[in-house]
Amino acid sequence: MSQTLIWRLLSGARHTNILNYNQSLLSSNERILSNYFSLRNTSFFNKLPAEDIWRGVTAVSNAGKKRGRGKGSGKKVAKDLNKGQTIGFGKCGRIWPGLNSPLIRGNELINQQKLNENLDRENGILKLRDSMGNFKLMKLNPIDRGWSGSKMPGRSIGPPDPVGDEEFISFDTRVLENKIVFIMKGNMGRKRRYSVLSVTGNGNGLAGFATAKAPEVRTALRKSKNRAGQKLINISLCENRTIFHDFRTDFGKTKIFCFQKPDGYGLVCHRVIQTICKVIGIKDLYAKIEGSTNLQNIVKAFFIGLMTQRSYQDIANETSSNIVQQQKARNGFIDVKGIPFLNSSLTHNTHEIDYMHYTLGNQIVLKRKGTLPFYVYSKGHNLHQIKAERFRNQANVRLHKLVNSYA
Incomplete structure (x- = not known):
């Protein structure tokens, strides 16, 4: 004890002063202990929430993301041990009045009781915990898949949202x-955004992008x-399945040559043009792209070509010639x-006009001849060829015999 305390005791100091001094000593000791334990219990895991800790473990820098790193990271491997747990039902099952059972059942006071072991419950909890880390992406229907698996390009996102009472019935985007x-x-630096190009249509000549x-x-x-639904364009279709005539269109460095095809030919073209044709309602088309294959240039060039189409009657009136088609x-x-429309001011032409050159603007696709392999002129x-001469038409003859035998 200090000299001051001894002097106060000897001088007959009040008992209350001694009590106050003891209380101050206790409070200071409690403060020291509380500070000590708070420092000991505080760590990196207590300061930050779980999401920040996981982000610090699995995060990848911006430079790493650009190089393709960290695609498989970010998955939490921890298991929730509280999953499937209930108070009182564990390895040592017990009835706890007030927690998992009432205190009084009728007129009887319930006491603590031990429950029977349930091995099936333990196995079920273990299976539940093991299945928590095995997350699998939902498998898409092949019809719902896009151009490249589960990626968004080529996939359907439904019709545009209704505007007032107007609904986009039978539309697909x-x-x-x-x-x-x-x-x-200026204040946020590099800001990331997502850019989406989509096309919508009703499959009957009405579409927009x-x-x-x-x-x-x-x-x-x-x-x-929704923006594509606000910019709809009416496109005329020939026989509700193809374009009216061959045409050439371009936008920027992209050139597209489109050709009308007979019924049942299908869509033989770039996948972007295929998707647009399906949305519009075009079923038979052949298209050849020259130059740049930028997606936005292809879409704009193709829509420009569709809008510049002319019907047979319009071409007949422009050229003052009959438009005829020879069907092979x-x-x-x-x-x-x-x-052509009969009018005194129009004079009918007597010479033939190449319909394909007229619609393509006197430009055609350059078709290069295929190069022969190096062994064509060799002795072997x-x-x-001499040995295979007598078998050259065998497959066609066999097919012809099969057809006639069943006829």
């Missing part, structure tokens, strides 16, 4: 492009879909497609 773009802000950007993917998809599938049958190849 397809994503053509989904990419990440950046913009520099639009591009939208947003910080989130879902927002960009919804904005692009019908043994050279000639079908009249357009007759000539010997092979």
Whole structure:
């Protein structure tokens, strides 16, 4: 004890002063102990929430993301040990009045009781914990998949949202492009956004396309879909399945040559043009792209070509000539497609006009001849052709015999 305390005791100090001094000593000791234990119990895991800790373990820098790193990271491997647990039902099952059972049942006071062991419950909890870390992506239906697996380009995102009482019935929207773009802000620096290009249509000649950007993917998809529904274009179809005539169109460095094809030919073209044709309602088409294959240039060039189409009657009035079509599938049958409108100011031409050159603007696709392999003129190849001469038409003859035998 200090000299001051001894002097106060000897001088007959009040008992209350001694009590106050003892209380101050106790409070100071408690403060020291509380500070000591708070420092000991506080760590890195207590300061930050779980999400921040996981982010610090699995995060990848911006430079690493650009190089393709960290695609498989970010998965939490921890198990929730409280999953499937209930108070009182464990390895040592017990009835705890007030926790998992009532205190009084009727007129009887319930006491603690031990429950029977339930091995099936333990096995079920272990299976539940083991299955927590095995997350699998939901498998898409092959019809719902896009151009490349589960990625967004080529996938359907449904019709545009209704505007008032107007609903987009029988419309379907397809994503053509989904990419990440950046913009520099003065106060935020590099800001990431998602750019989505989509096309919507009802499959009967009414379609539109639009591009939208947003910080989130879902927002960009919804904005692009609704904006495409506001920019619909009416496109005339020939026989409700193909284009009216061959045409050439371009946008920027992209050139597209489109050709009309007979019924049942299908869509032989770039996948972007295929998707647009399915949305519009075009079933038979052949298209050849020359130059740049930028997606936005292809979409704009193709829509420009569709809008610049002319019907058979319009071409007949412009050229003052009859528009006829010779159908090879019908043994050279000639079908009249357009007759010029009779007018005194128009004079009918007597010479033939190449319909294909007229619609393509006197430009055609350059078709290069295929190069022959190096062994064509060799001695061994000539010997092979001599031996295969008597079998050259065997497959066709066999098919012909099979057809006639069943006829």
